[in-house]
Amino acid sequence: MSIAANAARHLATAVTAAVRGCAAALLPQNCLLCAAPGGDNLLCAACQAALPRLSAERCPLCALPAPGSNICGGCLGKAPHFDATQAVFSYEFPVDSLIHALKYAHRLAAAEFLGRALAQLPAPLHPDLIVPVPLAAARLAERGFNQALEIARPLARALGVPLEIRHIHRCRDTTSQAGLPLKERAKNMRHAFECELDLTGKTVLLVDDVMTSGATLDELARTLKAHGAARVENRVLARALKS
Numbered sequence: 311m312s313i314a315a316n317a318a319r320h321l322a323t324a325v326t327a328a329v330r331g332c333a334a335a336l337l338p339q340n341c342l343l344c345a346a347p348g349g350d351n352l353l354c355a356a357c358q359a360a361l362p363r364l365s366a367e368r369c370p371l372c373a374l375p376a377p378g379s380n381i382c383g384g385c386l387g388k389a390p391h392f393d394a395t396q397a398v399f400s401y402e403f404p405v406d407s408l409i410h411a412l413k414y415a416h417r418l419a420a421a422e423f424l425g426r427a428l429a430q431l432p433a434p435l436h437p438d439l440i441v442p443v444p445l446a447a448a449r450l451a452e453r454g455f456n457q458a459l460e461i462a463r464p465l466a467r468a469l470g471v472p473l474e475i476r477h478i479h480r481c482r483d484t485t486s487q488a489g490l491p492l493k494e495r496a497k498n499m500r501h502a503f504e505c506e507l508d509l510t511g512k513t514v515l516l517v518d519d520v521m522t523s524g525a526t527l528d529e530l531a532r533t534l535k536a537h538g539a540a541r542v543e544n545r546v547l548a549r550a551l552k553s
Contacts, residue, residue: 339351339352341353341354341357342408342411342417342419342420343357343404343407343408344356344357351423352419352420352422352423353423357404360404361399361404361405362399362400362402362403362405363398363399363400364397364398364399364400364549366379367379368397368549369381369382369384369385369395370394370395371385371389371390371392371393371394371395372384372385372390372395372521372524373395373396373397373521373544373546373549374549374551375551390524390527390528390531391528391529391531391532391535391542392516392524392527392528392531392542392543392544393531393541393542393543394434394543394544395521395524395527395543395544395545395546395549396431396432396543396544396545396546397521397545397546397547397548397549398427398428398430398431398546398547398548399427399547399548399549400548400549400550400551401520401522401548401549401550401551402551405547405548406548408420408423408424409424409457409519409520409547409548412424412457412460412461412519413453413457413519416454416455418455418460421457421460421461421463421464422463422464424461424519424547425460425461425462425463425464425465426464426468427547428461428462428464428465428517428545428547429464429465429467429468429469431545433469434513434515434543435513436513437469437471437513437514437515437543438471438512438513438514439471439472439473439474439512439514439515440462440465440466440469440471440472440473440474440514440515440516440517441473441474441478441514441515441516441517441530441534442456442458442459442461442462442473442475442516442517442518443458443516443517443518443526443527443530444456444458444475444478444479444480444503445458445480446480446482446483447480447483448483449483457519458517458518458519459473459475461517461519461547462517465517465545471515474507477505477506477507478503478504478505478506478507478530478533478534479503479504479506480502480503481501481502481503481504482501482502495523495525496523496525496528496529498525499525499526499528499529500529501529502526502529502530503529503530503533504533505533505534505536505537507537508537508538509534509537509538509539510538510540511538511540512538512539512540513539513540513541513542513543514534514539514541514542514543515542515543515544515545516530516531516542516543516544516545517544517545517546518544518546518547519546519547519548520546520547520548520549520550521544521546521548521549521550522550527544527546530542531544
């Protein structure tokens, strides 16, 4: 990087910090969860400290608790199509409230906060692209945005990896996974995605807000590997410990 370009980058960083500082002073906000003063942060310090982070001992494939971080019995019995999963939080209060505020109350400020939390996880080795789990067209039209894409943006910026949002689609509207028994969820997602890319030899990072049974991510990983992906890893905000 040239001296001029480096100076310009530092100037831009300083200006951004100054603008944020002024905004915090002039427009302080209350904590989204408890309404206590939060300054320029979405959550106050107490609520941030109370967020339920996952323990270190988790299955490397599906991120469920596993002694010694060994592969769990479920993944040993039936290996998923994805190669790894990392998650920040367990899906319980108050993380569920934050995600609901983003998805259903259109609190898009939560996406930046949650995306930065996602970016703090250890980076996979040399991912080639980041794929937010696509929404069906009808669901996207109803909601107006894809929450997986919104939380993937800060991650993509942090890693310097391109987002792929044009050539990988959800090609049919599926029944909500939450209302289905576990055995039906994989069947419900079968052939739900299509890919228009040649991914031969590439490492793909999938991003979603919540992982419950893993059926959605598994089907998307299966589709991408059918188009040549060498490795598919998941990065999710919250892992449900009970399906």
